[in-house]
Amino acid sequence: MxxxxxxxxxxxxxxxxxxxxxxxxxxxxxxxxxxxxxxxxxxxxxxxxxxxxxxxxxxxxxxATTLEKTPQKPLIDTCGTGGDGANTFNISTASAIVTAGTRINVVKHGNRSVSSRCGSADVLEELGIPLSLTKTQSENILNKIGMVFLYAPEFHSAMKHAMTARKEVGFKTFFNIIGPLTNPAKADRQLLGVFSPKLTTKIAEVLQNLEIERALVVHGNGLDEITVTGTTLISELKNNKIETYKITPKEIGLKKHPHETIKGGNTKTNAKILKKILKGQKNGKRDIVLANAGAAIYLSDKANSIQEGVEIAKNTIDSGAAMKKLNELREASQNA
Known part of the structure; x- marks a missing residue:
C-alpha cells in the first residue's frame, strides 16, 4: 500500500x-x-x-462470492455508478424488471443508497423483496424465474474494509466505478451508466479487458442512464470493438421530457412510482424506463436496435408481463 x-x-x-x-x-x-x-x-x-x-x-x-449454477447466457445487468446527484427515481431497477419480463435472464446487482435518497436495494425491499439471500437461494431464484437481485454486501463482504474511508473522504472514488464491474453472477452483457461523460470510453475499455461480451456504457445529459431529457453519449462494446456515438429520444421513438418529470423521492415514493410504471402509467418516467429497458433488450440480442427494444419494452409493460415479473420476484425471494 x-x-x-x-x-x-x-x-x-x-x-x-x-x-x-x-x-x-x-x-x-x-x-x-x-x-x-x-x-x-x-x-x-x-x-x-x-x-x-x-x-x-x-x-x-x-x-467475491460468485454464482455458479446460472441459466444459459446471455445474462444481463443494468447497474449504474450512481453519484450523478440528479435525484431521479430507480430507473435501472425498473428497467431490469421490464427486461426480465421479456424472458431475458437478468442479474440485477445493487446496494442501498450512497449518493441518492433511495438505492436499488432500498426500493426493492420496500416492494417486499428480501435482500439477505444466500448464494444457493439466489441461484435457485434466478433459475426459476429468470431474474434475481444480488445485494452487494452479501456477495462482497470484503468491501466493508473500505466503507469508513470512503465515507470520510466525501467524494466519488474509483469504488463508485468498481461496483458495476463486479457482478457476482459474471453477467456477460451490461448496460452500465456512469456519472461523467468522460468515463464512457474508459469503462467500455475496462469491460473489454474483463472479457464482457457486449456492453453499453452510457451517460445521458447529467444522468448515469440513457435519458429522455436530451442527448445520451454511448460507448458500445460489440464484437470486441468499441464505438462511441450519441442518441436522442426521437431517434429511439420516444418524446423529449423536462428533467422535472423524471425526479424521484424517498423510498416509499419511488416504490409507488415503479409500480405505476409497471401498471402502464404513461409519462416521462415510463419513457426513460422504456429507453433503458430497450437498450438492455438490444444488448441481449432480442432486438436489432435500441428503438426496436423500446417497442418490445412497451408491449411487455402493456401486456402485464413486467408487473407479473415483479410479483414473481417477490414471491420467489420471499419463499427462497
Missing part, C-alpha cells in the same frame, strides 16, 4: 501488480482507514487509468 500511495501522490500510474496489491491490502483488512483514505485521495487527484481500474476490478472479483 505504501508504494502505491507514494506513486499515486507523485502522479505515477500503477502497474497491474501494484494495483492488485493495494486492493488486496484493503480487501483483507491490512490497510488502516487513514491509509485507505490517502490512497483514494491520491488516485482521485491523479486520475485512474483503464489498466488500474481493470486490475482493481479483477482483484475485487477474486474476493
Amino acid at each position: 505504501d508504494i502505491a500511495i507514494k506513486k499515486a501522490v507523485s502522479g505515477q500510474h500503477l502497474n497491474q501488480d501494484e494495483a492488485e496489491a493495494a486492493i488486496g491490502d484493503i480487501m483483507t483488512g491490512n490497510a488502516s482507514d487513514p491509509k485507505i483514505a490517502s490512497f483514494l485521495t491520491a488516485m482521485h487527484m491523479k486520475g485512474e487509468t483503464t489498466e488500474e481500474i481493470t486490475a482493481f476490478a479483477r482483484k475485487i472479483r477474486s474476493f
Whole structure:
C-alpha cells in the first residue's frame, strides 16, 4: 500500500501488480482507514487509468462470492455508478424488471443508497423483496424465474474494509466505478451508466479487458442512464470493438421530457412510482424506463436496435408481463 500511495501522490500510474496489491491490502483488512483514505485521495487527484481500474476490478472479483449454477447466457445487468446527484427515481431497477419480463435472464446487482435518497436495494425491499439471500437461494431464484437481485454486501463482504474511508473522504472514488464491474453472477452483457461523460470510453475499455461480451456504457445529459431529457453519449462494446456515438429520444421513438418529470423521492415514493410504471402509467418516467429497458433488450440480442427494444419494452409493460415479473420476484425471494 505504501508504494502505491507514494506513486499515486507523485502522479505515477500503477502497474497491474501494484494495483492488485493495494486492493488486496484493503480487501483483507491490512490497510488502516487513514491509509485507505490517502490512497483514494491520491488516485482521485491523479486520475485512474483503464489498466488500474481493470486490475482493481479483477482483484475485487477474486474476493467475491460468485454464482455458479446460472441459466444459459446471455445474462444481463443494468447497474449504474450512481453519484450523478440528479435525484431521479430507480430507473435501472425498473428497467431490469421490464427486461426480465421479456424472458431475458437478468442479474440485477445493487446496494442501498450512497449518493441518492433511495438505492436499488432500498426500493426493492420496500416492494417486499428480501435482500439477505444466500448464494444457493439466489441461484435457485434466478433459475426459476429468470431474474434475481444480488445485494452487494452479501456477495462482497470484503468491501466493508473500505466503507469508513470512503465515507470520510466525501467524494466519488474509483469504488463508485468498481461496483458495476463486479457482478457476482459474471453477467456477460451490461448496460452500465456512469456519472461523467468522460468515463464512457474508459469503462467500455475496462469491460473489454474483463472479457464482457457486449456492453453499453452510457451517460445521458447529467444522468448515469440513457435519458429522455436530451442527448445520451454511448460507448458500445460489440464484437470486441468499441464505438462511441450519441442518441436522442426521437431517434429511439420516444418524446423529449423536462428533467422535472423524471425526479424521484424517498423510498416509499419511488416504490409507488415503479409500480405505476409497471401498471402502464404513461409519462416521462415510463419513457426513460422504456429507453433503458430497450437498450438492455438490444444488448441481449432480442432486438436489432435500441428503438426496436423500446417497442418490445412497451408491449411487455402493456401486456402485464413486467408487473407479473415483479410479483414473481417477490414471491420467489420471499419463499427462497
